[in-house]
Amino acid sequence: MSQDSSKLMQQSGMRYGLDDNLPLKELISYSVQHLTYFLANAAILPVIVGGYLGLDQLGLAGLVQRTFILCGIVSIFQSLWGHRFPIMEGPAGLWYGLLITLATSAPSLGKPLEILRTDIELGFIIAGIVCILIGVTGMAGMVVKIFSPLVNGVFLVLMCLQLSPAMIKGMLGLNSTNHMVDFNSLLAFVITTGLIMWITLKGRGFFQSIAVLIGVVFGWITALIFGIAPQINQYSTQLPAAPEIFAWGTPTFDLGVILACVFAALLLFSNLIASILGMSAVTGEPLKPAMFNRGAIFTGVSDIFAGLGAVIGFIPYASAIGFTSMTGVASRKPFIAGAALITILGIFPQVGVFFAAIPPAVGNSVMFVVFCLILGMGIKEFSKVNLTNREMYILGISLMVGVGVMFLPQEVFNNLPPLFRYMLLNGMVDGIIVCIVLEQILLMN
Numbered sequence: 001m002s003q004d005s006s007k008l009m010q011q012s013g014m015r016y017g018l019d020d021n022l023p024l025k026e027l028i029s030y031s032v033q034h035l036t037y038f039l040a041n042a043a044i045l046p047v048i049v050g051g052y053l054g055l056d057q058l059g060l061a062g063l064v065q066r067t068f069i070l071c072g073i074v075s076i077f078q079s080l081w082g083h084r085f086p087i088m089e090g091p092a093g094l095w096y097g098l099l100i101t102l103a104t105s106a107p108s109l110g111k112p113l114e115i116l117r118t119d120i121e122l123g124f125i126i127a128g129i130v131c132i133l134i135g136v137t138g139m140a141g142m143v144v145k146i147f148s149p150l151v152n153g154v155f156l157v158l159m160c161l162q163l164s165p166a167m168i169k170g171m172l173g174l175n176s177t178n179h180m181v182d183f184n185s186l187l188a189f190v191i192t193t194g195l196i197m198w199i200t201l202k203g204r205g206f207f208q209s210i211a212v213l214i215g216v217v218f219g220w221i222t223a224l225i226f227g228i229a230p231q232i233n234q235y236s237t238q239l240p241a242a243p244e245i246f247a248w249g250t251p252t253f254d255l256g257v258i259l260a261c262v263f264a265a266l267l268l269f270s271n272l273i274a275s276i277l278g279m280s281a282v283t284g285e286p287l288k289p290a291m292f293n294r295g296a297i298f299t300g301v302s303d304i305f306a307g308l309g310a311v312i313g314f315i316p317y318a319s320a321i322g323f324t325s326m327t328g329v330a331s332r333k334p335f336i337a338g339a340a341l342i343t344i345l346g347i348f349p350q351v352g353v354f355f356a357a358i359p360p361a362v363g364n365s366v367m368f369v370v371f372c373l374i375l376g377m378g379i380k381e382f383s384k385v386n387l388t389n390r391e392m393y394i395l396g397i398s399l400m401v402g403v404g405v406m407f408l409p410q411e412v413f414n415n416l417p418p419l420f421r422y423m424l425l426n427g428m429v430d431g432i433i434v435c436i437v438l439e440q441i442l443l444m445n
Contacts, residue, residue, distance in 0.1 A: 015328040030329050033213040034338025041090040042071045049096055049312055052103040054113035066243040066309045068346030072339040074302040074314050079332050082298035083291045085279040086335035089302055092315035098264050101425050121307045122251035123261030128303030130262050135296030141289050147273040149384040154435045155270045156378025158402045158428040160371045170364030184226040185361040192219030192365035200326055219362035230357040247310040267429055271315045272299055278321035283330040322373030394438045402431020
């Protein structure tokens with residue numbers, strides 16, 4: 001490691017920089033911790049979205065396995081040849097919301113779910129091609145200028161607020177079959193969250209940096225004691241297998257679905273930009289324009305993989321900023337090892353079934369702690385701006401519109417064309433659009 005890199009790493013507070021080698025014991029521990037983080041993010045969303053898309057149990061199991069495999073592969077591609085930061089690529093909250101909106105709207109549009117699924121495959125592929133063209137032509141730099149500290153801050157804050165209801169429901173043990181507070185789930189959540197926070201704030205060195213791993217282990221044990229851990233009573237007898245191509249069927253064309261997917265992919269550049277900017281700040285690695293262009297290219301590659309593999313579209317997780325900040329480990333080596341492990345798990349269905357049984361209260365606890373830090377980083381973005389009346393109007397309107405839409409019932413937009421209905425129901429999307437329009441057009445300096 002060069003003296004300049006060492007100095008930047010010390011200034012950033014990292015224990016290990018991007019290119020650092022780790023002792024074997026720490027490499028193994030951090031790799032397992034990355035694997036846990038991958039699993040906590042990749043195992044839940046596919047099951048939820050798959051249910052809305054009309055998949056049976058076999059279809060859900062296949063979706064989870066393909067997600068594991070592609071999640072690891074795309075993350076390795078980005079860390080080696082894309083933006084080159086240890087940022088997990090996983091199922092996107094925006095794609096999650098879009099696909100559920102498409103699925104719930106499909107019956108009123110006379111669209112069978114099995115056809116919608118093949119429409120989505122083609123939508124992902126075309127959206128990926130658009131992202132690759134943006135990266136190849138160097139237009140990612142223009143996108144960077146649009147995502148100012150105000151836009152990044154609005155995005156990070158609204159993302160946390162939009163996901164917070166799901167985390168609170170997980171904390172209280174609420175689901176489709178239970179509509180009242182489950183005090184065992186609440187206690188497991190509090191114990192896991194408290195342990196992770198205590199180690200993060202009071203721990204030192206290596207012990208502090210594996211707070212998430214320790215929290216998950218003790219949280220899982222707590223869930224077992226309280227009897228709320230999912231039963232692992234069925235193992236697949238399938239042999240290891242590669243992911244199936246076009247598992248939902250031959251792609252089909254629907255202009256509305258394609259436009260919705262392309263628009264969503266462009267909006268998700270905010271994830272890419274915010275993730276790169278945030279990780280650069282955390283690690284002390286200088287920003288380079290090529291990072292954004294390469295990141296855009298491989299984001300497009302991941303969208304194409306999502307279409308080919310019939311999975312939920314991936315994004316770079318901005319929560320990786322909080323995860324890296326909390327552990328103090330930015331090295332790519334344990335990150336790549338963790339990504340390789342989840343890819344291997346996807347090949348072995350039996351192992352994937354086991355690790356996907358992380359108790360919901362524990363998984364939501366990890367997400368809760370990480371997103372608390374992300375929310376704080378979003379607020380920090382606003383401190384980079386001189387908050388005159390202009391900026392406060394932009395900030396206030398954007399956040400109020402975004403949060404307000406989150407509270408609206410779905411039927412409010414039923415009288416709009418499907419394309420607009422698909423997008424307007426997402427408060428995070430609406431807030432980002434309003435912020436960009438106000439800052440770049442209506443209230444230009």
